[in-house]
Amino acid sequence: MSYFQWRLKGRCYKLGHDVPHAGGVIPNSFITGRFFDPKDLVPHLFEESDPGFHTRAKPGDIIVAGRNFGMGPKMNGYIAMQALGLGLVCESMPFLAYRAGIGVGLRVMTDCPSVTDICETGDELDVDFSTGLFVNRTRGITREFPPLPDALRDMVRLGGNSGWLKDWWKGQGKTKTA
């Protein structure tokens, strides 16, 4: 099994409540245009609120969002986040948005109450998605949040739905009779 980094150490990028996927995360034209290639999507992540975000983001940085993040069951923005090596921690998100994030292999923790109260953009964070341990090194604050469920870790580790399928087909899938 290849090594997978469940613990991310990086800077906080804080967003508010009710950020919609279309417009808030990535311009709507990339959703309706059905763009799924990270190369096309990465330059446009958070473009409407913060042009050039992708040039400043570093692998390990963590998006921290408020309630109801990423409305709309779309995955285009999560593809860009995953490609940039980012993680996502939010107070809540619609279930289908969560499903879309997991489906592209994004490290996500949701249901982290008041997480936006304990960090600001630029803070140094250390978040373990497999244990739920959330540490803000800048402010010396530690919280335990619900981790990414065990049952979903294979999917994330393997890079999402396609990665999971690839692995499954290599193993049992190919030999199993239909």
Place this chain on the structure above:
Amino acid sequence: MTAAEKIIARASGVPAARAGEILYPMADFAMIHDGVVMGAKQELDALGIDRVFDPERVVMVTDHDVVYLNERAVARGAFNRKAAKAWGIKHFYDAGYGGHGHIFPMERGLVTPGTFYLDNDRHCTNAGGIGALAIRVGSEISRVLATGTTWTLVPKTVQLKIKGRLKPGVYARDLGFQLGKRLRPGGEFGVDIDYRILEFAGELDQFSLAARVSLCSTPTEMRAIGVFFPPSSEIIAFSKERAKRPFEPVYPDADAAYEAKIEMDVGSLEPQVALPGGPHKAANLSEVAGTRVDHAFIGSCGSGMYEDFQIAAGILKGRHVAPGVRLLVTPGSEDSTHRLRREGLLEIFQEAGAFVLPAGCGPCASGRMGLIHSGEISISTAVANGTGRMGAKDADLYLGSPATVATSAIEGKITDPRKYLN
């Protein structure tokens, strides 16, 4: 257990399922529609996965793009036919063979009480009208096609008890808009319906199968992952006549654990419309009565059962749509279209000046056919009326019951259907 927990437990091969746990229920079948077959097939092909989990347990439907209106759609149709052949799909309902994927499978006995299936499209919640459960998996449909399952978080259930009876001239869709208003975040039910099952209870004998299917629509738009009606004896009899396999109706246990219990007295409800912007923007029809109508549409998975067209035809009989109004009628299934002809309803629609489109999603499938222009006003039974759903972004889209849409088309303005009901 709630009904949904029981159905998921059965499909997962476990004695009990509880809300909050993650299980891998095997779908009785997987359903995929014409818009996403290409993406799923290309994803699986790229991985070398050249088969589906069971060609007899995949249902492919063509309902979004039934009449190809551009070259991309024609190419997609051709691709889908090749895909169905390559995979050896037994249940391939191409354009002209089935109709709306969330309507005809109930009529054909593919979806029966207790059925569990996985679908790429969220409107599969219609299955709850007949007492089945279908869960939307989005792009993970590729995994379901390959393996027959995917991870499933067992949803929490909210029980809604219906009290009282709808007045004549007030229909399930009217109630649905009002439910949407009360279920929305901050709405008066005070519940979070995101990824919940809405399980109906109370005075349900007033709701036919068609009415129950209609009631699945607006809660879905409010992000419910499922709706469930305990099947009546009429519905069980209906399914017995058609069932493709044996089935076992499912009912919730008396001690089922609900996240919340809410109730609504429906006895005083007046005919409703949904104002432009969303199906939850319910208002008494009287507030907008007299608003000009240019475009009217009856159909969609929210109002696509035969009875919906019977109600509309009953009002249109012997009448004609107003000058300048175009009324589009999209039956939910090919079987319904034939029945409309046999029972003389097709003639009523045609004599009334309506035009009947091939069965499927019709104009509700996001801007594909029967569009409207800037500044025009539409009233329809579509599932949603967000900006631009039927074409121009600055058109006004109202929603109403089939009776309200038919009446408004005759009058050329939004009109209470009770004007023509005795």
